[in-house]
Amino acid sequence: MKVLVGIKRVIDYNVRVQINREGTDVVKEGVKMSINPFDEIAVEAALRIREAGQADEVIVATIGPGAAQQQLRTALAMGADRAILLETDREIQPLAAARALMKLVEKEQPGLVLLGKQAIDDDANQVGQMLAAQWDRPQATFISGLDLSDGKLKAVREVDAGLETVEVSLPAVLTVDLRLNEPRFVKMPDIMKAKRKPLETIAFDSIGIDMPPQLENLGYEAPPKRSGGVRVDSVEALVAALNDKGVL
Amino acid sequence: MATVLLLAEHDGETLNVSTARAMRCAMALGEVDVVVLGAGTDGVAEQASRLEGARRVLHVDRPENAHPVAAVMAPQLASLASEYDVLLAPSSTFGRDILPRVAALLGVPQISDIMEVIDERTFKRPIYAGNVITTVRVPGDCKIIGTARIASFAAVAGAQAPAAVESIQVEADLPTDTVWIGLEASGGDRPDLQSANRVVAGGRGIGSKENFDLIFRLADRLGAAVGASRAAVDAGYVPNDMQIGQTGKIIAPDLYIAFGISGAIQHMTGIKDAGVIVAINKDGEAPIFEAADIGLVGDLFQILPELEKALGD
Ligand SMILES: Cc1cc2nc3c(=O)[nH]c(=O)nc-3n(C[C@H](O)[C@H](O)[C@H](O)COP(=O)(O)OP(=O)(O)OC[C@H]3O[C@@H](n4cnc5c(N)ncnc54)[C@H](O)[C@@H]3O)c2cc1C
Numbered sequence: 001m002k003v004l005v006g007i008k009r010v011i012d013y014n015v016r017v018q019i020n021r022e023g024t025d026v027v028k029e030g031v032k033m034s035i036n037p038f039d040e041i042a043v044e045a046a047l048r049i050r051e052a053g054q055a056d057e058v059i060v061a062t063i064g065p066g067a068a069q070q071q072l073r074t075a076l077a078m079g080a081d082r083a084i085l086l087e088t089d090r091e092i093q094p095l096a097a098a099r100a101l102m103k104l105v106e107k108e109q110p111g112l113v114l115l116g117k118q119a120i121d122d123d124a125n126q127v128g129q130m131l132a133a134q135w136d137r138p139q140a141t142f143i144s145g146l147d148l149s150d151g152k153l154k155a156v157r158e159v160d161a162g163l164e165t166v167e168v169s170l171p172a173v174l175t176v177d178l179r180l181n182e183p184r185f186v187k188m189p190d191i192m193k194a195k196r197k198p199l200e201t202i203a204f205d206s207i208g209i210d211m212p213p214q215l216e217n218l219g220y221e222a223p224p225k226r227s228g229g230v231r232v233d234s235v236e237a238l239v240a241a242l243n244d245k246g247v248l
Numbered sequence: 249m250a251t252v253l254l255l256a257e258h259d260g261e262t263l264n265v266s267t268a269r270a271m272r273c274a275m276a277l278g279e280v281d282v283v284v285l286g287a288g289t290d291g292v293a294e295q296a297s298r299l300e301g302a303r304r305v306l307h308v309d310r311p312e313n314a315h316p317v318a319a320v321m322a323p324q325l326a327s328l329a330s331e332y333d334v335l336l337a338p339s340s341t342f343g344r345d346i347l348p349r350v351a352a353l354l355g356v357p358q359i360s361d362i363m364e365v366i367d368e369r370t371f372k373r374p375i376y377a378g379n380v381i382t383t384v385r386v387p388g389d390c391k392i393i394g395t396a397r398i399a400s401f402a403a404v405a406g407a408q409a410p411a412a413v414e415s416i417q418v419e420a421d422l423p424t425d426t427v428w429i430g431l432e433a434s435g436g437d438r439p440d441l442q443s444a445n446r447v448v449a450g451g452r453g454i455g456s457k458e459n460f461d462l463i464f465r466l467a468d469r470l471g472a473a474v475g476a477s478r479a480a481v482d483a484g485y486v487p488n489d490m491q492i493g494q495t496g497k498i499i500a501p502d503l504y505i506a507f508g509i510s511g512a513i514q515h516m517t518g519i520k521d522a523g524v525i526v527a528i529n530k531d532g533e534a535p536i537f538e539a540a541d542i543g544l545v546g547d548l549f550q551i552l553p554e555l556e557k558a559l560g561d
Contacts, residue, residue, distance in 0.1 A: 011376070016379070016513075017379045017380060019380060026376065026380060094357070094358070095352060095355070098352060122375050123494070124360045128348075129318065129349040130348050130351065132319065132349060133348075136423075139345075139349065139426075141318070141341075141345045142345070154429070158489075159431070160340050160497065161433045161489060162432050163432045163487075164428075165430050167427040178478070179482060179488065213356060213388060213390050216386075217383075217384060218383040218385055220383075221383075222380065223378060226539045230541070230542055232543070233545075234544075235544075235555050236558065238526070239558050242526070247446075
């Protein structure tokens with residue numbers, strides 16, 4: 001079985017994101033870029049499935065600019081077998097991304113597709129569900145546990161009410177939550193080895209998807225700032241301040 | 249006027265308050281029908297019919313709808329949505345799971361986490377863990393599909409003269425290759441985190457599962473719900489459904505008290521709609537103090553019992 005993992009190049013989660021002066025985008029120049037943290041967990045999950053002997057190949061794919069090769073190389077260094085870049089400088093929103101991934105699914109015929117539950121840039125939380133719909137296959141979203149045997153997969157999902165368990169037949173799409181695993185650290189020799197692993201670049205515009213409508217972006221703004229509050233120095237003063245605010 | 253179909257969230261017996269909040273958003277977009285997908289859910293449909301703003305309730309009652317399985321519910325919603333200009337759901341794990349699947353079936357983009365309706369096609373939504381707000385417009389004559397960020401909308405009342413409830417059948421092929429096995433709810437008698445007026449939360453600073461009892465005791469004294477940072481959940485102090493933040497719950501209580509939480513951006517995005525934020529942390533430089541209305545620097549193990557006592561009198 002092949003496992004296909006979708007990853008996205010995003011601004012690193014430790015960066016304090018700034019809006020540009022025109023309010024048309026966030027500042028990306030000179031800013032640290034990384035694999036979306038959720039996607040890194042998806043890569044790790046795929047590697048563990050392969051290491052358990054339940055898959056024989058892990059393919060990582062991304063949609064993005066040429067520079068996204070860096071993130072693919074990182075995933076290869078983690079242990080993925082090969083990588084595919086669907087290259088474009090355009091903004092590709094979730095539905096178009098799902099259609100593009102569907103093309104890769106048709107080509108590669110994976111038994112499992114793993115994605116992060118959301119990307120920490122647009123926070124959309126859509127691509128996995130949309131891919132599952134296109135493919136007409138089961139989905140298990142926001143998972144923090146998985147157990148694979150006999151072509152069935154049991155997944156534990158983190159939902160608002162607690163932990164939900166579902167069983168899906170394969171092939172299926174999984175979107176992963178942060179508590180599924182802790183991604184391994186990449187070691188220097190792995191980085192060297194990853195340079196020799198296959199990385200295929202395909203022009204996004206050549207894969208022939210029916211380009212869906214995309215949301216029009218009218219601008220970016222900073223959220224309203226909470227005005228600074230007061231410091232108190234004792235529990236009595238705290239209780240008095242709470243009474244002042246009328247919240248007790 | 250646009251017609252809106254609002255997907256109701258429920259647990260088989262009770263309508264989730266997320267529905268009443270999403271209704272506020274739906275009403276800003278047009279005339280609202282509520283759809284209840286369930287099995288043996290007359291009671292839920294009745295509750296939905298009393299929601300202010302509900303013109304009609306569509307009740308699709310069939311055994312396949314006993315649990316919220318996206319692959320089963322999405323085709324039904326795609327079919328029902330054809331008669332509406334807008335399909336809306338709460339941005340809870342329920343809505344986030346199902347709605348993109350419907351959007352893909354209909355071939356239209358989805359607006360996630362609508363926090364403000366600017367006009368019938370234009371919306372504000374948070375990105376980058378709430379550090380940036382973007383305004384987006386749905387192009388052309390696309391159907392509008394979106395999830396409403398629950399903390400951004402006050403719940404409508406649930407006491408109107410009941411709207412008509414129509415039991416309907418939906419033509420759709422429903423897959424059987426997803427089996428719902430179970431839900432392990434931590435639940436309990438405490439107030440629900442997402443609707444509570446007061447929330448007391450603990451972070452890594454609490455140090456252990458046992459120590460979290462201090463948080464629970466104060467919460468009980470205040471009639472508050474209990475929340476946690478991701479670090480506290482990861483460490484196993486409390487279950488996942490208590491996590492607040494970008495990847496947990498987004499809450500908007502009148503009062504939020506955080507003990508031993510540093511205030512990472514991913515946490516703060518979950519509480520920035522709170523009325524009064526109180527931070528207790530031994531590190532005076534912790535970023536949470538930048539957003540706190542009331543800050544107290546000190547050892548939480550000393551402050552928690554003192555505060556509990558002070559509130560007891
Ligand atoms: C993609 C992504 C998504 C994330 N999503 C979330 C999310 O949804 N929610 C979330 O909360 N986090 C989330 N995080 C994690 C977030 O970045 C922080 O790591 C986390 O919030 C830290 O939790 P904490 O404040 O409890 O722990 P720490 O940052 O370790 O802070 C502990 C605090 O406790 C204080 N303290 C310790 N002992 C005491 C004492 N005795 N008395 C008083 N104070 C004390 C310390 O001074 C410190 O400030 C996410 C991270 C990533 C990368």
